[in-house]
Amino acid sequence: MxxxxxxxxxxxxxxxxxxxxxxxxxxxxxxxxxxxxxxxxxxxxxxxxxxxxxxxxxxxxxxxxxxxxxxxxxxxxxxxxxxxxxxxxxxxxxxxxxxxxxxxxxxxxxxxxxxxxxxxxxxxxxxxxxxxxxxxxxxxxxxxxxxxEPLACVLNGQELARVGEGDDVVVIGAGPIGCLHVRLARARGARRVVLDDLNADRLAKAAALVRPDEAVCGADDDVVEAVMELTGGRGADVVITAAASGAAQQDALRMAACGGRVSLFGGLSRTAPTITFDSNLVHYRELTVVGANGSxxxxxxxxxxxxxxxxxxxxxxxxxxxxxxxxxxxxxxxxxxxxxxxxxxx
CATH class of the missing domain: 3.90.180.10 (Medium-chain alcohol dehydrogenases, catalytic domain)
Structure with missing residues (x-):
């Protein structure tokens, strides 16, 4: 064979x-x-x-x-x-x-x-x-x-982040995992789902398929400002980093609403596994930060x-x-x- x-x-x-x-x-x-x-x-x-x-x-x-x-x-x-x-x-x-x-x-x-x-x-x-x-x-x-199998991993991540009815959810990364996150978040009752990616072509292709409520290209716009504007300054209830990006993880903390949940879904390279973690954001906004490992x-x-x-x-x-x-x-x-x-x- x-x-x-x-x-x-x-x-x-x-x-x-x-x-x-x-x-x-x-x-x-x-x-x-x-x-x-x-x-x-x-x-x-x-x-x-x-x-x-x-x-x-x-x-x-x-x-x-x-x-x-x-x-x-x-x-x-x-x-x-x-x-x-x-x-x-x-x-x-x-x-x-x-x-x-x-x-x-x-x-x-x-x-x-x-x-x-x-x-x-x-x-x-x-x-x-x-x-x-x-x-x-x-x-x-x-x-x-x-x-x-990848959907099972996405399900594990969203259960850990407690994605549910009425949530504003931001998904960072418009690859296949990001697309699955958009669809599952909607199935779990999210009120609004925002999809973000740095690659405009990839974002357009993904958005045409999964139809998020908003699509934001991080290469053209400040995604944190865009999310704050879309949510009336409140921020997102859940932010999911479906990309292997330390910058995305740092942005996720900044765009989370008070009491929000941040899922560090995409792992980082083992040669660069650390980020600048603004613990005051977690402290004063009472954020929950969770990992997600497979299914x-x-x-x-x-x-x-x-x-x-x-x-x-x-x-x-x-x-x-x-x-x-x-x-x-x-x-x-x-x-x-x-x-x-x-x-x-x-």
Whole structure:
């Protein structure tokens, strides 16, 4: 079978390898869709401290079961499924306390286990043990199901930031994650959603799809002033930084309303992880600042339900479809900001 395997920064190889067979406690998946994301770009450029090369990349996976291990129950060949990316242990105190997203023993598909840029994928027992293989509802295409994983991460972030009825929400970053944040915020009852990006072309493309109430280009306008003006000087109830930008995180504190919540959703580079944090803004405005790290198995299930119900449409966010041999081109397309979502169809 054909795979796209990462060896080192800048070294992604398309290879022919033997088709895998599942162990008794595993499931073999015929990959139908594996969507790309900004993390794939980061890995190809810089590697990742948690990734063990050589490794088949791809962690937004959906497909059909091709073979079921002899000790695995509840699944049949041909079942359409979606696979979680982040795999908690399910047994430690953190997991038992309901915080699976920050399990200290977390492993991941495409990092410690071979991922979905391949014709077939072995779903490891670690995924099955935490109920991380999810049936895809009949009305949902497998391309849409592959977007459930990033939507699950967005859902985790918005739950932590308590996005809810009547909120004014600002989303900084108009990539695929920002688009999902806009749609989910609206589904959760936000009164007004503002989308901001420095790239005017990317902002226009995203805004045409997800239709925020306002779109602000940070290259042309002071986004903090714009948000204050839009909210009558009050500021936003929730600000979500869906971009890997320290400046965006600093601006987020400045545009949050009294009692507002700031989600540092987009992580920063490990070579520049610090910002100038105005703690007086947090102190005097009684702000809440939260992080967001991936998703749990239950977030993935609920993300599929949101897609199936139509509450968060994702089909139109998939702007490019490419075969497996085009994985390098797909990642370059993501890096150039020329697509909202690129899905690989092996």
């Amino acid at each position: 054909r795979v796209a395997r990462f060896y080192a920064p800048g070294d992604l190889r398309l290879e022919d390898v033997p088709e895998p067979s599942p162990r008794p406690d595993e499931v073999k998946l015929r990959v139908r869709n594996c969507s790309t994301c900004g993390t794939d770009v980061k890995i190809l450029r810089h590697g990742h401290q948690r990734l063990s090369p050589p490794r088949v990349l791809g962690h937004e996976v959906a497909g059909e079961i091709a073979e079921v291990g002899s000790r695995v129950g509840g699944w049949s060949v041909g079942d359409r499924v979606q696979v979680i990316a982040a795999v908690p242990c399910g047994e430690c105190a953190t997991c038992r306390g309901g915080r699976m997203t920050v399990c200290p023993h977390l492993t991941s598909v495409g990092y410690q286990y071979d991922g979905g840029f391949a014709e077939y994928l072995i779903v490891p027992h670690a995924v099955l043990r935490v109920d991380g293989l999810n049936p895809v509802p009949g009305a949902v295409s497998l391309a849409e199901a592959s977007v459930a 749990s198995p239950s977030h993935n299930k609920r993300a599929l339900d949101l897609i199936a119900s139509g509450a968060v449409p994702v089909a139109d966010l998939i702007t490019h479809r490419m075969p497996l041999d085009k994985v390098p081109e797909a990642i370059s397309t993501v890096a150039a900001g020329e697509a909202i979502k690129v899905t690989i169809e092996p």
